[in-house]
Amino acid sequence: MLCRIAGNCYWMARYLERAENDARLLRMAAQAACWPEAARDPLGMWSTALEVGGSLDEYLARHGALTADGVLRFMAIDARNPSSIRSCLRAARDNARTARHLMPDLLWDAINGAWIEVQEIDEERLATLGAEGFVDWTIARCRLIAGCCDELWRDTVPHVIALGRSVERADVIARILAELLPKLLAEGTAPLTLGTPRARRWRALLDGLGLSDSWRRSQRGPLEPLSILHFILLHPTAPQCLLVNVRTMAEAIRGFAPGREGAALQTAREIEARLIATDLTAATRAAALDAFCRDLTALTNRLGLEVQRDHFSA
Amino acid sequence: MAKQASAFDEMGSISAPRTVYAPLARWLEGTTAQRLTTAHQDAERLFRRRGITFAVYGDASGAERLIPFDVIPRILACSEWERVARGCIQRVRALNRFLDDIYGAQEILRAGRIPRAEVEGNALFRREALGLRWPHGVHAHIAGIDIVRTAPDRWFVLEDNLRTPSGVSYMLENRLTMQRLFPELFAAYRVSPIRHYPDLLLATLRDAAPPGVDDPNIVVLTPGSLNSAYFEHGFLAARMGVPLVEGPDLVVERERVYMRDTTGLVPVHVIYRRIDDDFLDPECFRPDSLLGVPGLMRAVRAGTVTLCNAIGNGIADDKAMYVYVPEMIRFYLGEEPIIENVPTWRCRDREQLAYVLEHLAELVVKEVHGSGGYGMLVGPAASAAEIAAFREKLRAHPERYIAQPTLALSTCPTFVEQGIAPRHVDLRPYVLSGSAVHLVPGALTRVALRAGSLVVNSSQGGGTKDTWVVED
Structure with missing residues (x-):
């Protein structure tokens, strides 16, 4: 497979994963806005959602004051915001177009259809859909595309797509943790009392990652911050947890570049080794935690660059 | 009105x-x-x-x-x-x-x-x-x-x-x-x-x-997908992250309950059951029940x-x-x-029944064992014929009814x-x-x-x- 096309498929997958992750952040913010404590800080989670995406400054520069509707529009359908869901779907579609000849018609239809439909969602339509309605739409479209990928030949393309998704996923986990954890851990790691604002904030972390329900399948006991973190980072089978995605990275690289011991593969192994060696209790001490999230982000970025250099631009 | x-x-x-x-x-x-x-x-x-x-x-x-x-x-x-x-x-x-x-x-x-x-x-x-x-x-x-x-x-x-x-x-x-x-x-x-x-x-x-089970295996037991509350059974199982089982998924061996899992028999310690008593265990209650688990009550008695x-x-x-x-x-x-x-009149009591019969048009009359709003009379909303028909039922089986003010x-x-x-x-x-x-x-x-x-x-x-x- 051509390096250029492989690279485009990789970016298509990253943008689709990013659209879905953004949608979950919107849901987290919309739900937090219904909490009673939101009366004190009605925009708290909306600004957190922007910060995770690294676009708070851009939003403020363009719009001045934060409003819930403003953030929703900016993150959902703003064509000028390069990380809006609309922009992600466009970038995914543009990348997919270069590989269209490798794709079953259904897959291309699903990707192109999502781009066509999102352009039809204007401010008025978005207001009617509401945050949750738009999130539903986005996730349904992304999942449809993911399902259509089943029809791809089991050669290079599925591995490249798996790599793109897992790198993006690892990246968003690192960024959400970096943003939310310092505040959460400042309140300590004592077990959570059901129904309290502190328990809700931890649940929001899981919501932001789309992990609320699958978390319950693995943790039956009382809610404890460290067990939630352990789940997010180290659960071996939940598809949206970090360890699974880190392992997918290595498998995917081996899949599309068999026999090549490139830098990216080494980095994937290094991330896994660091992750497994992480002492969660120590990591949750503020400084150690900060370093851990920085490392995770840096390593994921490095892996992205290495893949690009070694595999997609030879 | x-x-x-x-x-x-x-x-x-x-x-x-x-x-x-x-x-x-x-x-x-x-x-x-x-x-x-x-x-x-x-x-x-x-x-x-x-x-x-x-x-x-x-x-x-x-x-x-x-x-x-x-x-x-x-x-x-x-x-x-x-x-x-x-x-x-x-x-x-x-x-x-x-x-x-x-x-x-x-x-x-x-x-x-x-x-x-x-x-x-x-x-x-x-x-x-x-x-x-x-x-x-x-x-x-x-x-x-x-x-x-x-x-x-x-x-x-x-x-x-x-x-x-x-x-x-x-x-x-x-x-x-x-x-x-x-x-x-x-x-x-x-x-x-x-x-x-x-x-x-x-x-x-x-x-x-x-007693003695620190990390119990919990299941939700449903009569199955035809039950009127089936959505709820699955909903609660999913939100709690526990299995949703039907009677035939469970088996009792040596006074213990197990579920038939692909990995073999897995012990079950707590059953949130949404099946009525009568259908729980054909060995103990209704023998014709296909919804229940034969021997379940033996395990209950054994405290497992x-x-x-x-x-x-x-x-x-x-x-x-x-x-x-x-x-x-x-x-x-x-x-x-x-x-x-x-305030409730129990119709099995002769004096209370007499009061109820006299005031049917003002009262709500319910079956003692009824539920779901079936088989009740709302006096003020009922026709004379409905009240007359209910009066006969009351006379025939007063013990089956209670009455309350509307x-x-x-x-x-x-x-x-x-x-x-x-x-x-x-x-x-x-x-x-x-x-x-x-x-x-x-x-x-x-x-x-x-x-x-x-x-x-x-x-x-x-x-x-x-x-x-x-x-x-």
Whole structure:
């Protein structure tokens, strides 16, 4: 497979994963806005959602004051915001177009259809859909595309797509943790009392990652911050947890570049080794935690660059 | 109909609302009927897509139906809720003590506070449950208490549901739906969240583990996908992250319960069962039951598994025993009831029957063992012929009936075809009993959608509303 096309498929997958992750952040913010404590800080989670995406400054520069509707529009359908869901779907579609000849018609239809439909969602339509309605739409479209990928030949393309998704996923986990954890851990790691604002904030972390329900399948006991973190980072089978995605990275690289011991593969192994060696209790001490999230982000970025250099631009 | 005019409306009116309803009234004034209609349609679409449907027994078509959902929330101030919550906790504590006593030492009978014949002669008294010990003495782990209101500070318990009360999934889904439809209303109030109910339920079920089991395996036992509450069974299993099983998935070996897993037999320690007593174990109860688990009761007796709720709870939520609940509260807790009972005439008593027969046109008459709003007479709404027919039933089998005054149930603004109009409501909080007794700040409100109707049951055309407990 051509390096250029492989690279485009990789970016298509990253943008689709990013659209879905953004949608979950919107849901987290919309739900937090219904909490009673939101009366004190009605925009708290909306600004957190922007910060995770690294676009708070851009939003403020363009719009001045934060409003819930403003953030929703900016993150959902703003064509000028390069990380809006609309922009992600466009970038995914543009990348997919270069590989269209490798794709079953259904897959291309699903990707192109999502781009066509999102352009039809204007401010008025978005207001009617509401945050949750738009999130539903986005996730349904992304999942449809993911399902259509089943029809791809089991050669290079599925591995490249798996790599793109897992790198993006690892990246968003690192960024959400970096943003939310310092505040959460400042309140300590004592077990959570059901129904309290502190328990809700931890649940929001899981919501932001789309992990609320699958978390319950693995943790039956009382809610404890460290067990939630352990789940997010180290659960071996939940598809949206970090360890699974880190392992997918290595498998995917081996899949599309068999026999090549490139830098990216080494980095994937290094991330896994660091992750497994992480002492969660120590990591949750503020400084150690900060370093851990920085490392995770840096390593994921490095892996992205290495893949690009070694595999997609030879 | 005359009753309705005097009913207490919880909002007051849109122009002069009670304080807690003021933001809602303002919002309703600024909201078009078109928006409410669209929201109502969106809600129905959501419910249908999520499969939040129920089957109506006796409906030959077998179609799955939606319980009508009203888009206008019912609102209770924290201070109002607090009393309801305390009253429910008190009642459920007493009822659990009663069940533990009645199947144990029977002190309340020996003290003569309840006639022995009323208990032991009752078809719902289960001799199979005599002497069984349940962790923490809890028999009703999950209880639904049906409450009605007739004035700002007058609440009555209409009935206790201690067997397999359903509807809690509606409480939770109604909230999610409202958050989607009207986020701006949540910004106008500080609504207490209820999302943690499944976590609380899971903690309650863990508390029920047999002695010595620290990390119990819990399952939800459903009669299957044809059951009217099947959606709820799957919903709760998913939210708790535990398996949803049917009878044939379980097997009893050497007095222990296992589930048939791909990895082999996996032990089960706590069963949240949504199957009636009669069908639980063909060895012990109905031999023709295909829904149950042969030998289950042997495991229960051996103390290796806990059923939630316990067996034999029907004796305590039966309408004949209902009249004694205030006495149970005094006897076991030494307290006065926080929420009153509705005055009740027991037709098995000759004098009380005579009064009932004379006043049928004013009373509500219910079957002692009935539920779901089936087989009842609402005197003021009934025709002369219906009353005459019921009179014959009463004379033939007076012991099967109780009668109560027709209460002017409170009303709440409801969006119906004619616009926004008052409709009668009740309230069902869900009380969870483990090592402690809990409820989430919220409940299921059922609403009688027909003008003037007092029957809120979903099987009789009732709907539901999201119920908000708001910080004052």
